[in-house]
Amino acid sequence: MNRLEQKLVRDSGLKGCFVVQLIVDKELNAYSLPGGFLYLTTGLALSAETEGELVAALAHETAHVMARHFSRIERKRRMGLGLMLAGGPAGYLVAQFLGLILMRKQVRNAEFEADRLCFQYQYMSGHDPGEFTRLLRNIAHRNIESSSFVSRLFDTHPSIASRIRRLDNVGEGLPPGHAKDRPDDGAFRDFQALLLSHYTSP
Numbered sequence: 548m549n550r551l552e553q554k555l556v557r558d559s560g561l562k563g564c565f566v567v568q569l570i571v572d573k574e575l576n577a578y579s580l581p582g583g584f585l586y587l588t589t590g591l592a593l594s595a596e597t598e599g600e601l602v603a604a605l606a607h608e609t610a611h612v613m614a615r616h617f618s619r620i621e622r623k624r625r626m627g628l629g630l631m632l633a634g635g636p637a638g639y640l641v642a643q644f645l646g647l648i649l650m651r652k653q654v655r656n657a658e659f660e661a662d663r664l665c666f667q668y669q670y671m672s673g674h675d676p677g678e679f680t681r682l683l684r685n686i687a688h689r690n691i692e693s694s695s696f697v698s699r700l701f702d703t704h705p706s707i708a709s710r711i712r713r714l715d716n717v718g719e720g721l722p723p724g725h726a727k728d729r730p731d732d733g734a735f736r737d738f739q740a741l742l743l744s745h746y747t748s749p
Contacts, residue, residue, distance in 0.1 A: 552605050558672035571746055575686050579608035581617050589746045594685055598735040599678035603669060610664035616657040655705045662710055666717050680714050683707050
């Protein structure tokens with residue numbers, strides 16, 4: 548995974564040092580922290596059907612780091628906390644409820660931006676951006692999403708269906724023929740076989 552990440556960063560013309568670590572967890576998930584630390588679960592690594600899907604997951608988390616989403620959201624959270632304290636007890640209660648909704652909306656917007664940047668990184672590095680859409684569809688088939696309006700207000704991630712719709716629009720704006728033919732090499736299958744031999748499949 549670190550080899551794939553380094554190649555993605557280099558081919559996309561990005562700057563920075565990134566380190567990928569694997570988390571033993573059957574859930575299909577990935578995380579990123581400021582400073583270039585990326586984490587993928589074994590569940591997600593095993594669910595990827597191609598090397599391109601695994602690269603897409605890395606590209607999405609790389610996008611979070613490059614866009615400084617964590618620090619931007621944290622800065623807005625602190626600003627909101629200051630406003631709540633200035634509003635007195637009643638203002639604090641109202642602002643706390645609205646602030647939670649707005650903060651989670653910020654997180655969802657960050658996901659949309661990371662999706663768009665992921666598409667760009669995939670494209671610039673010669674991968675098929677559609678690999679990320681296929682990965683999202685695969686995740687959607689394995690997870691039950693929130694459907695009510697109220698639950699969506701408090702979701703930290705936008706629905707996969709809405710993410711795919713936006714990505715389809717982004718994909719239509721990309722010039723054709725840039726993605727290279729990248730058959731999966733033996734290293735990807737060997738990687739998954741190694742995981743299966745050590746960890747329970749999701």
